[in-house]
Structure formats: C-alpha cells, structure tokens
Amino acid sequence: MTVETKKLNAIQAINQALAQAMEADPTILVLGEDVADREGGGVVGVTKGLSTRFGEDRVKSTPISEQAIIGAAIGAAIDGYKPVAEIMLMNFTTVCMDMIVNHAAKLRYMSGGQTTVPIVIRMMTGAGIASGGQHSDFLEAWFAHTPGLKVVAPSNPADAKGLMLSCIADPDPCIFIETSRAYGVTGDVPVDAIPIPLGKARIAREGSDVTLISYAEMVTRCLTAAAELDKEGISAEVIDLRTISPWDVEAVLASVRKTGRAVIVHEAVRTFGVGAEIAATLHEKLFRELKAPVGRLGAPFTPVPFAGNLEQAFLVQPGAIVEAARATLATH
Numbered sequence: 001m002t003v004e005t006k007k008l009n010a011i012q013a014i015n016q017a018l019a020q021a022m023e024a025d026p027t028i029l030v031l032g033e034d035v036a037d038r039e040g041g042g043v044v045g046v047t048k049g050l051s052t053r054f055g056e057d058r059v060k061s062t063p064i065s066e067q068a069i070i071g072a073a074i075g076a077a078i079d080g081y082k083p084v085a086e087i088m089l090m091n092f093t094t095v096c097m098d099m100i101v102n103h104a105a106k107l108r109y110m111s112g113g114q115t116t117v118p119i120v121i122r123m124m125t126g127a128g129i130a131s132g133g134q135h136s137d138f139l140e141a142w143f144a145h146t147p148g149l150k151v152v153a154p155s156n157p158a159d160a161k162g163l164m165l166s167c168i169a170d171p172d173p174c175i176f177i178e179t180s181r182a183y184g185v186t187g188d189v190p191v192d193a194i195p196i197p198l199g200k201a202r203i204a205r206e207g208s209d210v211t212l213i214s215y216a217e218m219v220t221r222c223l224t225a226a227a228e229l230d231k232e233g234i235s236a237e238v239i240d241l242r243t244i245s246p247w248d249v250e251a252v253l254a255s256v257r258k259t260g261r262a263v264i265v266h267e268a269v270r271t272f273g274v275g276a277e278i279a280a281t282l283h284e285k286l287f288r289e290l291k292a293p294v295g296r297l298g299a300p301f302t303p304v305p306f307a308g309n310l311e312q313a314f315l316v317q318p319g320a321i322v323e324a325a326r327a328t329l330a331t332h
Helices: 010-024 050-054 066-078 090-104 140-144 157-169 218-231 249-259 274-286 308-314 318-330
Strands: 005-009 028-032 059-061 082-089 120-125 150-152 174-179 186-190 202-205 210-214 236-240 243-245 262-269 295-299
Touching (some): 005 010, 010 157, 010 186, 028 066, 050 059, 066 082, 066 090, 140 243, 140 262, 140 274, 150 157, 157 174, 202 218, 210 218, 210 249, 210 318, 218 236, 218 262, 218 318, 249 262, 249 274, 262 274, 262 318
Parallel strands (some): 028 082, 150 174, 210 236, 210 262
Antiparallel strands (some): 005 186, 202 236
16 A cells, blocks of 8 residues: 655644544644744744644643643643653753653553553754754653563654654653754655554664664665675665664564674663663673674763864764674674
C-alpha cells in the first residue's frame, strides 16, 4: 500500500501530529509559555494555529513557571485529560524536576496502578546555535535514569510525527526531546496519522562491519560518517534508537552480534551518559562475540560553550565518528 507523504520540517511534523491527535480526541490539551497564537504559537512556532483551530480552552499560554506548567498537566492528566506540556528549553526542566520525577513518574506506582499520568513533556535543546551553557544541554540521562518515564528523541520529521502520536496515546509520562538546530531539516512525512511504536529502534542504514548507535540529530552525523566509511570499503550499520528509554536492546544486540563492533554516539557529555549503559549491556551480553571494545563518543565534560568555534569543538563531528569506527576495525 502506498503511503501519501508530504515534505515537512520537524516543526511542521510535530504541529501536524498535535493537530491530528487533538482533532480525534477532545481530552488532549496543549499548555506552555507562549503556545497560543496571540503569543506567536510557541517560541519556534510548533503550536502555531492550534489555539485558533481548537480554542484557548485547549491550547493555553501559561505564565513563566515551569512548576505550574507541569503541575497543571499532572493534575489534568489525573482528571482524565491528556496534556502536552511544553518546557521551552530542556535546561529549564531543572526548575520542575520535583514535579516530573517525584510526581509524574511515580504516581502510577504509588497508587498501585489506580492512577496513570498520560502527559507528554516537549522540550527543545542542543548546541550549535549560540544559545550558551544554560540553554543547550542534552539531559536525557537524567530522565532515562528515572523509573516511570519514557524518553523519546526523534532524528527526522517523519519520526517526530509518529513518535509524538505514540507519546500522546501512551498512559505514562513521556519526555519528548527536539533538537533545535535540526528543526528546519525537511523529510517525507506521512499525511495520515501513523504512530511509531515506542521502544523500537530503526535501522537507518544496513551494514556488516561496524554498528553505529545513536539518536536525535547525531543519527544524521552517523549517516554522514557511514557514507565516508563506505568510500574506504567499510560497511557501517546505523541504528537510530528513536526511544532512549526503554531502548531497543534486542535490535541493538542483533546488529552488534552481526558486525562484532560498535560505536555509540550522543550529543550529551560522554561521562555518565546513555552510551555507558548501552556499552555495558553490549559487553555483558556479547563479550565473547565482540571483535573490539565498544566505542563511545560524546561531548567533553564541560558546559556548552557560547563561542562558535568552541561549540563546534564541543559537538561530535562526523570525522570523529569515522575515526572511532576505524579504531574498532584496527583491533583484532
């Protein structure tokens, strides 16, 4: 069956997902700073047009209070609604971590399953756009370390739409991470709603010599690196996790079992990052099948710089991924 698609960027794809979900389900609400049209439809326009279409009872601009946004979303969720709450920047979740970690994440468990908290918390982040150290961190490891939360990080517009639809439908709180510097990248996006299951990775490129494992915008850099490696006769498989927690252990194991080598790439600082958990699992499960130690690439253990040249040095570049893949092949 042919699926009708349209070229969209990530902003448009998420907007379309929200609109389609809200059209189908009147219990879905959107709230956050400046999300209504009279304030511009969100800081980058993700919610543009929604308040005009669905009314300000369902699309509410809030005061600048992250605790209030998440507290209101949790209360509405307990009362039968499905809120999509925007925290403008991922760093600002530090202001409302109590609400996210001690309330949203734990209420199903602490109520013995009597209460679920079906909220989606949207947030953008990422280095490379001169936003400075307090506006650019990838903090996914904090949330992935918290039982009760699902953590999602799409790498392309089609996945952004499909994963958003699944997050909205999920009975538990979902952290939805949007990479700011990739908002404008376009791709083919299904016109009709096609949810993408949470916890299922995507093979972005097939290969046989080494597996590159990543998520969010770093997947694009892994694909660039894989194309460079191909020129050298090295076949790299690229795995897009899509969902960081729960991550698709079986898909990753299957790929690395095939190639015998792996490099994990993420934008967040390497120290104590998500890559460490994946690497530990690979070493535990495939110790005798690995042909080389698992490689890990991430940012240096420093705040995100403001200066453009330092920001680029902070980010993992495709060349570094190529070098890390070569290093695994040099090990016998």
